[in-house]
Amino acid sequence: xxxxxxxxxxxxxxxxxxxxxxxxxxxxxxxxxxxxxxxxxxxxxxxxxxxxxxxxxxxxxxxxxxxxxxxxxxxxxxxxxxxxxxxxxxxxxxxxxxxxxxxxxxxxxxxxxxxxxxxxxxxxxxxxxxxxxxxxxxxxxxxxxxxxxxxxxxxxxxxxxxxxxxxxxxxxxxxxxxxxxxxxxxxxxxxxxxxxxxxxxxxxxxxxxxxxxxxxxxxxxxxxxxxxxxxxxxxxxxxxxxxxxxxxxxxxxxxxxxxxxxxxxxxxxxxxxxxxxxxxxxxxxxxxxxxxxxxxxxxxxxxxxxx
Numbered sequence: 001x002x003x004x005x006x007x008x009x010x011x012x013x014x015x016x017x018x019x020x021x022x023x024x025x026x027x028x029x030x031x032x033x034x035x036x037x038x039x040x041x042x043x044x045x046x047x048x049x050x051x052x053x054x055x056x057x058x059x060x061x062x063x064x065x066x067x068x069x070x071x072x073x074x075x076x077x078x079x080x081x082x083x084x085x086x087x088x089x090x091x092x093x094x095x096x097x098x099x100x101x102x103x104x105x106x107x108x109x110x111x112x113x114x115x116x117x118x119x120x121x122x123x124x125x126x127x128x129x130x131x132x133x134x135x136x137x138x139x140x141x142x143x144x145x146x147x148x149x150x151x152x153x154x155x156x157x158x159x160x161x162x163x164x165x166x167x168x169x170x171x172x173x174x175x176x177x178x179x180x181x182x183x184x185x186x187x188x189x190x191x192x193x194x195x196x197x198x199x200x201x202x203x204x205x206x207x208x209x210x211x212x213x214x215x216x217x218x219x220x221x222x223x224x225x226x227x228x229x230x231x232x233x234x235x236x237x238x239x240x241x242x243x244x245x246x247x248x249x250x251x252x253x254x255x256x257x258x259x260x261x262x263x264x265x266x267x268x269x270x271x272x273x274x275x276x277x278x279x280x281x282x283x284x285x286x287x288x289x290x291x292x293x294x295x296x297x298x299x300x301x302x303x304x305x306x307x
Contacts, residue, residue: 017058017301018294021066021076025059028080029087034133048118048126049133053091055109058305060229060298061086064199067294068218072207079203081141082152086199088134089160093169093195095127102173131160144206152202164194172257184263185227192233193226200225200295217287221295224283228276229302234259235269240306277303 034049035042062083066076098105098113099120105113115123135153142149158164168191171177177187200222204210238261260269280299284292 016297016304018063018067018297021063021294022059024066024076024080025062025083025087028084029053032084032137034129044118045122045125045129048114048122049129051117052095052108052114052126053088053130055111057109058301059087060302061090061195061199064196064295064298065203067292067298068200068203071288071292071295072203072210074203074207078143079206081143082138082156082202082206083199085134085138085156086195086202088130088137089156090195092127092130092134093160093165095123095130097169099123102169142206145208148206148208151205155201155205156198159194159198164190164198165192168192168194175258177258181263184258184260187258188230189223189226192230193223196226196229197222214287217283221280221283221287224276224280225299225302228273228280228299231260231269231273231276232302232305234261235266235273236306237261238266273303 032050032053033046035046062080065079065083065086069076069079094108095114097103098108099115106116107113111117113123114126118126135157138149138153138156142152144152160166162170168187168189171187172191177183197219200218201215204215204218237259260272264272277299281296284295284299288295
């Protein structure tokens with residue numbers, strides 16, 4: 001994929017990604033444990049959960065949460081519990097996506113998928129466990145006003161249920177999305193966009209001082225960023241390098257999935273990515289007129305990423 005952007009969307013100068021936030025997320029995730037001291041016999045399950053959770057990556061979703069907190073003038077560490085929950089849920093979705101009944105993939109982040117390493121039955125339970133532990137972690141560890149925490153948890157649950165990620169997955173596997181560009185956008189807005197959106201919206205909802213205008217402005221940015229991520233993901237599945245991706249490319253075509261490349265062709269998909277990048281940067285400028293350097297960095301990284 002070409003990473004040359006039009007002049008008006010050229011990536012910002014400076015670091016390409018807020019790695020300080022990524023490292024903060026990594027340190028936090030490494031400290032997580034799931035089984036209570038009184039729960040015995042489940043060490044193998046926790047090993048499988050941590051195997052997939054600690055496999056690395058850019059941690060885009062939790063880093064978005066921390067970057068949003070900074071854009072709001074808050075200490076990023078304040079939202080680490082809900083940021084971690086976002087990554088637990090994302091990891092659960094990857095484990096289940098890779099299963100033989102779904103995408104049937106053997107590699108994830110450069111090493112065997114969870115079901116290849118631990119067996120299909122344990123992988124299913126590892127995904128289930130991560131999803132449940134995500135909500136337990138937020139409810140036990142996230143500080144803030146109770147009403148604000150409940151609003152953020154509600155957003156997270158909605159983004160991952162039938163009106164979000166799981167519903168989008170169904171539209172994908174059942175080939176149930178409406179035909180045409182609007183149907184494709186709807187599918188991916190649920191399957192991918194809602195969780196990315198929640199990564200931005202949850203920190204906002206944790207801050208009860210933010211009014212509807214600010215929330216709506218950030219939601220517009222979040223929606224466009226989710227579309228951008230999916231278009232680039234579809235392009236990389238065609239032109240990406242297996243070593244860089246950490247998984248086998250070409251799975252979308254093998255499974256007959258509807259993608260921006262299958263619907264519009266590679267070159268038009270690249271044009272749509274550029275348009276979406278411009279839209280996301282414009283929406284961010286309206287949401288955070290005072291500046292949001294890390295969110296801008298992540299937006300540019302998503303547009304130009306190669307893995």
